[in-house]
Amino acid sequence: MTAATPVGVRSRRTADVPALVASASQGDARAVGRLISLVEDASPALREVMALLAPRAGHARVIGLTGSPGVGKSTSTSALVAAYRQRGMRVGVLAVDPSSPFSGGALLGDRVRMQDHATDDGVFIRSMASRGHLGGLSWATPQALRVLSAAGCDVVLVETVGVGQAEVEVASLADTTLVLLAPGMGDGIQAAKAGILEVADVFVVNKADREGADTVVRDLRYMQSLGTQSPSQAKVEGKWVAPILKTVAARGEGIEDVVDAVEQHGDWLARTGELQRRRARRASDEVEAIALTVLRDRMGDLRGGNVLEGLAERVVAGELDPYAAADELVAAVTA
């Protein structure tokens, strides 16, 4: 079976992983979708998939897009997709946003495409459930990014609602993080609270035709002027000060400026070595998370074998404290 052979993935029970990866690398949307499903289902085939994808997994620029519900994340994502398509780039979208109309499907376990881009084969859109990972991104997000990158996406937009620590997580995954705000949502105060100053590489004040947009811009400038640059930014030469842009995403206004700002940030990342640092940190986090999962699975096996149950019972009975029990568990796992 050659790379060009279309693979009838839906008719197979056991995926032919190398063929699937080959098809996905050719940009076959069904193969890409199937691979992301394997990722989401934590399929045993995942290891083989990731091994095959490794050489192409770092191709895409990853752009995070976060903000409170109602700021227009989905509209902005859609407008950005259109802008990148006009530049001839292949675009992936991962919507990990319980409030997003795109991600409604994920909750039901299926897939929803953005209306405007449904027939464009240069666009891959995937909604992902965030369950299994408290209030944040799906644990499968980094691996879905690898799939989209290997499928030839030049840009992947990761859209997530800025609730809890999700915006911190998306920033840890992304090369460039866009923080969206909108007038009339008390965002100025929210911004200070949630520490979005630390994660934003570009601020986008959407719905800028509404009253109060300038106030949001002013509040952001004021907060920036307080000099609370993020530690990671302070460390590198030539600080990046997040630009504050105004958009009306529903009409496409200001979107080109956002794309330009992302490009400038990309240049800055490359020039300062920060891109390499961010990606290394991301890979460290990913490897560590997988290693912990492996170890947790071993504990689960021990759970089945009553080791953990026995320890837990002694903790409940007050015979053992949880730390001493954990030491015994670690000893069992690493034996």
Added chain:
Amino acid sequence: MTAATPVGVRSRRTADVPALVASASQGDARAVGRLISLVEDASPALREVMALLAPRAGHARVIGLTGSPGVGKSTSTSALVAAYRQRGMRVGVLAVDPSSPFSGGALLGDRVRMQDHATDDGVFIRSMASRGHLGGLSWATPQALRVLSAAGCDVVLVETVGVGQAEVEVASLADTTLVLLAPGMGDGIQAAKAGILEVADVFVVNKADREGADTVVRDLRYMQSLGTQSPSQAKVEGKWVAPILKTVAARGEGIEDVVDAVEQHGDWLARTGELQRRRARRASDEVEAIALTVLRDRMGDLRGGNVLEGLAERVVAGELDPYAAADELVAAVTA
């Protein structure tokens, strides 16, 4: 130093842990506070603290209290504290609720007491930050529960805002979980979405003097009638059907009914063996979480020693996939 000796905890840099534990066991509020601070700071003394507390750590009934912002969690907590105090019980409160007036202090790293109970030495109140744990409870919550239990609390109320997965988490910690709702908040629909049917042992419709309270009750009854009992409930003999109670917490109305329902649920837990099961599950989760932290720390040490960095760089370069890298990391940790 005997157990009765008051310990000048604030004046010491290094805590005398056995003395501190002894004072806390006598109900000394400052010692209790100091121990919870050791817990929150993940102090190296934590292991010693937990070892000393183990025999008394399971004394308290743990009552979870969750609901959306605005349903009156803090008012209800305060009313419940008063009701338990009237019954002569010692009460602890852990407020892990970013929206709570009590927990405002936690964000600033200090402590705020409930006005009404500030001078009552039978009440311990502690606010805890939820940071470091995505959108949910602090990782330190189970251990703070142990401290309060060992300090002689008969009941500990854990108040948390029902956002993200927090209500699932609080239910996993609590013997009995109260889910609060209020009229006019679209809670009926919210309830179905968030799966609170699965976590609620008692439903409390607060602000029951407001229009729409009966609609909330009716919606809950309807959802219950759909028969979606939680799997854990279905497993045990004699299903528990969560009662739906109406309160006006601000005036103390209906609070006695809530206390009675909690007691009935406690009887049911004991009779069916579910109490033991819940506590064993809770201890398993706690032990596993600590064990994973221990292993993560070992990885962190390896990080310092460049093992993880080296692996991450090879992942970024596409030479290694993250699973293969994780296997190498696990091998290094368990070597």
